[in-house]
Amino acid sequence: MLFDQFGLLIVDVFSLLVLIKETEMDQGFLVMLSNLLHLQNHLDPSSSVFSSDATSLSSSSTSSVSSLLTSSSAAPLLFFTIASVLSFVAASRPSSSSSPTSSSRSPSRSRSSSPSDHSLSAFRALSTELIWSMDPPVRDAQWRSSYGLSYPVFTTVVDKLKPYIAQCNLSLPPDYAVAMVLSRLSHGLSAKTLAKRHSLDPYLVSKITNMVTRLLSTKLYPEFIKIPAGRRRLHETTQAFEELTSLPNLCGAIDSTPVKLRRLPTDVSDPSSYHCRYGYPAIQLQVVADHKKIFWDVCVKAPGSVDDATHFRDSVLYNKLMSGDVVWDKVVNVRGHPVRPYIVGDWCFPLLSFLLTPFSGTGRGTPAQNTFNAALMKARLASVEAVGLLKGRWRILQDLNVGLHHAPQTIVACCVLHNLCQIAREPEPELFKEPEENGSLPRVLESERSFYYYGENLRQTLADDLQQRLSSR
Numbered sequence: 001m002l003f004d005q006f007g008l009l010i011v012d013v014f015s016l017l018v019l020i021k022e023t024e025m026d027q028g029f030l031v032m033l034s035n036l037l038h039l040q041n042h043l044d045p046s047s048s049v050f051s052s053d054a055t056s057l058s059s060s061s062t063s064s065v066s067s068l069l070t071s072s073s074a075a076p077l078l079f080f081t082i083a084s085v086l087s088f089v090a091a092s093r094p095s096s097s098s099s100p101t102s103s104s105r106s107p108s109r110s111r112s113s114s115p116s117d118h119s120l121s122a123f124r125a126l127s128t129e130l131i132w133s134m135d136p137p138v139r140d141a142q143w144r145s146s147y148g149l150s151y152p153v154f155t156t157v158v159d160k161l162k163p164y165i166a167q168c169n170l171s172l173p174p175d176y177a178v179a180m181v182l183s184r185l186s187h188g189l190s191a192k193t194l195a196k197r198h199s200l201d202p203y204l205v206s207k208i209t210n211m212v213t214r215l216l217s218t219k220l221y222p223e224f225i226k227i228p229a230g231r232r233r234l235h236e237t238t239q240a241f242e243e244l245t246s247l248p249n250l251c252g253a254i255d256s257t258p259v260k261l262r263r264l265p266t267d268v269s270d271p272s273s274y275h276c277r278y279g280y281p282a283i284q285l286q287v288v289a290d291h292k293k294i295f296w297d298v299c300v301k302a303p304g305s306v307d308d309a310t311h312f313r314d315s316v317l318y319n320k321l322m323s324g325d326v327v328w329d330k331v332v333n334v335r336g337h338p339v340r341p342y343i344v345g346d347w348c349f350p351l352l353s354f355l356l357t358p359f360s361g362t363g364r365g366t367p368a369q370n371t372f373n374a375a376l377m378k379a380r381l382a383s384v385e386a387v388g389l390l391k392g393r394w395r396i397l398q399d400l401n402v403g404l405h406h407a408p409q410t411i412v413a414c415c416v417l418h419n420l421c422q423i424a425r426e427p428e429p430e431l432f433k434e435p436e437e438n439g440s441l442p443r444v445l446e447s448e449r450s451f452y453y454y455g456e457n458l459r460q461t462l463a464d465d466l467q468q469r470l471s472s473r
Contacts, residue, residue, distance in 0.1 A: 120176060180205065185417070224416050225419060247376070334462060342356055354455075389432075
């Protein structure tokens, strides 16, 4: 019986060696597992091959083998043999030509690193105690290259998500989980590509991505994406826009952009509904940005074929503004007209009392109307550039390679991360350029007529006032 167990053990050990060779296990992992197995032998008297007294512990290897052969259980032999094999493999595995910490100290080495360094392996190399001896600019540059943001912002994200990740009973530390997801979002990697590069299970990569993006889009959204209804922030926003455009009480610019989907599921009932105006399958993203290119509203509710006006009318923001749920704590008087805070957009959006759009885009309006259009377009650049920064920093949004069901939360998660970067004044990447929009003027709904007429009157009043002020300077 004992020799049958020993024969099975030989097969198990041989299988283990094959697994180690094929998967190229990390040396630290091998040492950790070996130590755990030795620790188990030490703590569990019922299965330990070592006697509890000091004499037995210091006995020769011959007596140890003898105790193994006389044991009535195969468990001690199994633990001892596996621990020995792992210790031998970990000790004999050749070290890399250069240590991670030394490579992390060299800026030139960082610049020439391969794309495979931009994920968990890079995080493992950089997240050591020696990171504190690095110059912050060098450290942060490497962090941005790997994860799209600097080390301080990275730690902020980890600290805010750590309590929620802990509740998910994840087998991976929170900082590793966040690093892996940020690597995927910033470099646009698919789950299969990231898994193949770092010997991970694609299912695990997808699971962790879905978990972290869900937490970002739900738990952190209320903190980092909110309407500037408070007196201080509203005053700062409207004043900054007025300095830029000379238009009073302007508090944001709205824009819409299609987020390209790499593929559609085969079970989608109407694939053509997802094809946007540029011809590829997409999901519509609508944002409202302030003068700092920080989003204060985000909506992802429509497939790519839906026009901007329809998407806006289906948003929570539209319903709040129409019902008066948003209480703006600031009103200015312009030529006898009370002007509440408003946002601006292009002619693809409906003209309303709280959303002003340009006069005719042909440039054949009156001097006052043309002046107003030019000022409005200056404000609208805030949202256009914010979207360009969003897709430039989080490149997964250039070709979204997640499941359709998880696409909205991934997009919103990137918007939350964008705001974190803008608030922290992270260096802005190159803008992602999209083709110019062209669309027809939306029709006025019956429920919007009073808002439309008020907006039309307000727009003309602001145009005349702006023209008079600029001409008198």
